[in-house]
Each structure stands twice: as C-alpha cells, then as structure tokens.
Amino acid sequence: MKAIRILLLAVLIFILQLKVVPSIGLLGVAPDLVIVLLVALVLERVPVAAVIIGFVLGFLQDLGNASFLGMNALAKSLIAYGVSRYGAGFLPESVLFKGLLIFAATLFDEVIALVVTTGFDLPVMIVSFFRYSILSALYTAVVGLIVFAVIDAATGRVVGSRAR
Numbered sequence: 026m027k028a029i030r031i032l033l034l035a036v037l038i039f040i041l042q043l044k045v046v047p048s049i050g051l052l053g054v055a056p057d058l059v060i061v062l063l064v065a066l067v068l069e070r071v072p073v074a075a076v077i078i079g080f081v082l083g084f085l086q087d088l089g090n091a092s093f094l095g096m097n098a099l100a101k102s103l104i105a106y107g108v109s110r111y112g113a114g115f116l117p118e119s120v121l122f123k124g125l126l127i128f129a130a131t132l133f134d135e136v137i138a139l140v141v142t143t144g145f146d147l148p149v150m151i152v153s154f155f156r157y158s159i160l161s162a163l164y165t166a167v168v169g170l171i172v173f174a175v176i177d178a179a180t181g182r183v184v185g186s187r188a189r
Contacts (some may be wrong), residue, residue, distance in 0.1 A: 035062060035082065038061075038062045051160075051164060056161070056164045056168040057165045059101070060104070060130050060165055060169075061169040063079055063105060063108070064126050064169065065173070066082075067079065067108050068108055068113055072109045072110050076105050076109075079098075079102040079104060079105025079106070080098050083097035083099065084097070100137040101134070104134060107133075108130060120170060120177060121170070123170070123173045124166045124169055124170040124173070127165055127169035128165070129162075131158075131165040135162060139158065
C-alpha cells in the first residue's frame, strides 16, 4: 500500500514538474520538484534502497529527453546515495537541514547536467553555473523548505529545543 502511495505521489510530482513549474519560473530558472521528492523519500532509508529509488526517479525523468538518456538516472542515484548515507546522520528532523540538503543535491544535479549537456566546455559550464545553477538550487531549496514545513505542520511533527 505504501509503494502505491509513493508511486502516485511521484506521478503527481512529474505532472506538476511538467505542467505547473514552468509557469512559476523566476529569472529563467524553475524549481526541481523531483529532487525535493527524492530527498523526502531517501533521507531515512538504507543506501541500497535509496539508490534504487534515485535511479527509478531519474530514469523516469530521462524518458522525457532521450538525447541525454541516463544523465538524470546517474545524477539522482548518486544524490540518493549521498543523502541516505550522509544526510540522515546529522539533523534529519530539521527543516532547515533538509533545505540545505536540497540545495546541495540540486547543485550536484546541475553540475552533472552541465558537464553532459555542454560537452565539457569549461567556460560555458562556469557561466551557466553562476547564471542559472545557483539560483535554481536556491529556488528548489526554498520550495523544499515550504513543502517540508507544510508536511511537518500537517503531521504535527515540530522540532525545537526542549527547554526545561
């Protein structure tokens, strides 16, 4: 039952990514909801399961652009491993930490996309990184913060200091 809910959520995220997100672009960039979903799904999973989830989400994203088939599958698999292996050990309940994870994951995803799509043209990669990638990562992190804050508020999970 849980797998079906995750699958339906992934389909909803892909539809939102294709239909809604382009209309809320800001300065030529749009948030990557797939990375927000990926971080949410793999944060507290074992690395093997996380890599499988990352590969499936990335492969589904790759189906939209056959020219670079495998690029998103590779990027999302590596991101899932990193988030699962190293992200859960620090502050997995902190919304700000999740935002930082999303920011780093988006930057990593953008770097892989730049390397593949520019054909290792370093000047183009650097200009694109500073012009689009950082803003895209920041935008995605803010959207992720909002999503995680809403989820935490809806489920009643509040993290704070326990003063005595």
